[in-house]
Amino acid sequence: MKVDWSTFGPRLLESTGQTLTMVLVTLVVSSLFGLILGLLLFVTRKGNILENRIIFMILNLFINIIRPIPFIIFLVTISPVTRFVIGTTIGTWAAVFPMAIVASFVIARVVENNLVSIDPGIIEAAKAMGANWFQIVFGVLVLEALGPLILGLTFITVALIDFSAMAGTVGGGGLGHLAMTYGYQRFDSSVMLVTIVILIILVQIAQFLGNRISRKFLRR
Amino acid sequence: MIKFESVGKTFGPKNKPIRAVEDVSLAVEKGEIYGVIGYSGAGKSTLLRLVNLLERPTEGRILVNDRDVTEISSKELRHLRRRIGMIFQTFNLFNSRTVFGNVAYPLKLGGYPKHQLKQRVEELLRFVGLEDKADQYPEQLSGGQKQRVGIARALATSPDILICDEATSALDPETTNEILKLLKKVNEEYNITILLITHEMHVIRSICDRVAVMEQGRVIEEGNVFDLFANPQKQTTQNFIGSVQNDKLSPKLLEKLKRDHKGRLFRIIYKDGIASEPILSRATKKYDVDFNIIYGSINELQGKLFGSLIVEFTAENGKINEVINELGESVEFREVIDHES
DSSP states (O other): OOOOHHHHHHHHHHHHHHHHHHHHHHHHHHHHHHHHHHHHHHHTSTTSTTOOHHHHHHHHHHHHHHTTSOHHHHHHHTHHHHHHHHSOSSSHHHHHHHHHHHHHHHHHHHHHHHHHTSOHHHHHHHHHTTOOHHHIIIIIIHHHHHHHHHHHHHHHHHHHHHHHHHHIIIIIOHHHHHIIIIIITTTOHHHHHHHHHHHHHHHHHHHHHHHHHHHHHOOO | OEEEEEEEEEESOTTSOEEEEEEEEEEEOTTOEEEEEOOTTSSHHHHHHHHTTSSOOSEEEEEETTEEGGGSOHHHHHHHHHTEEEEETTOOOOTTSOHHHHHHHHHHHTTOOHHHHHHHHHHHHHHTTOGGGTTSOGGGSOHHHHHHHHHHHHHTTOOSEEEEESTTTTSOHHHHHHHHHHHHHHHHHSOOEEEEEESOHHHHHHHOSEEEEEETTEEEEEEEHHHHHHSOOSHHHHHHHHHHHOOOOOHHHHHHHHHHOOSEEEEEEEOTTGGGSOHHHHHHHHTTOEEEEEEEEEEEETTEEEEEEEEEEESOHHHHHHHHHHHHTTSEEEEOOSTTO
16 A cells, blocks of 8 residues: 655645644753752752752652653553543643653653752852742852753754654654654555654754754753 | 851761751951861861851851851851852852853842942953953863853852852862962952861961861861961871971981981971071081071061971081081971971
């Protein structure tokens, strides 16, 4: 069975758009939550500016529970919640919800790791200048970690492209869905090939942009 | 200005306490440069951090400008910290900000008027000699330049006190001297009181007025730098002085000297400007004794001469004893028997 490219072309374009929407919306939402969670995780750490064992333990536990679950299983497991929040379990927005949850926790860990690697002397210097914790977190820590943070976000963007393809297989739309229905189920390897090439191109663009932007902020 | 009253700091759990600072009482006067010297682990770094409450004392009181820092609110503490500049061994500059941004940061924290900010930062950079580096990032600077930025940043809010945590320990000797000169200039031009800690006696000798020697969390000796050099009481103090004074002979050299020189060897310790008078030549001439300076050094210390020489006297014993008697009245004098003397 040969694919009719004149009708398939627009589908391909539409699917690419869906994938991009899923990835970008998830990235924006999860960056926001991830940054907040990561900062919270860092400042509540033992010996840190807002040390709080209980908050730290709960957050840490959550991250460690969610991260090891294979995404495709998480996607299915959480579908009742997705239905409750989004109203449906099918389509682009239904895919964004579980992706954003997982990505938020992953980003939280990335943020925390990058903040931990900041020289504590720099925090001490800011303290000695009379900075309060808010000024230290947003005026010093985030700025100091920005370069590696952007690299971390790039890494996650690439992972999200991967996730979005998986979300596609359970009705999320996008390139993954296209590859499954047109390529895999109809045994059309040319469709598979085209979607794979597009995914590779997307990953390359993401990595290129990430490297470019982070270089502007990497200062050590 | 800064007063420690029976201050102690204990880290760690109650059943396994680490006593970093124990029963320290010191007073740093306004306008002076006060040095605390000690080996690593002596507690000096903790002591310094008690001043701006980066560490909280577990015993005693610390008065800064007659106020007990342990009793003020956190808001007052942030204000106090703007009155106390701090510089660090590893500089601790913000890598993501330019030189200008680093120096401007404390000003922004303090709500400094925006239109004067640029002028103030430029003035500070001129003071430390980095006016042409404003747009560079710390990674582009040498160690000495980084510390200059650190100093400019610490001075930005016009503090009364500057505390220095091993400020020259990561620098080479030449750069160390440049930074020490700059600190002296800070002290003289802005009349800023400086409290510094170091493990280098060279730093104490170069710029400090008074000094405390710390060991195992305690101050074991304290006083005017000249007096301490002239009359060290404790072994640790003597070791520190020996590290810059260069007045102890190695056993090997002493053995060789004793073999090659037939006369008797004496150590003469000059203090209090006596070094400017020709006492040695006067006394030896009087009793017709030959002298030969073999080893030693005379240095300037707080504007006075201070030194220690090993001198060989050649003559019959009776004459030498006369010389010893005469010199003994004005300088410290002892026969060199082994390499410790």
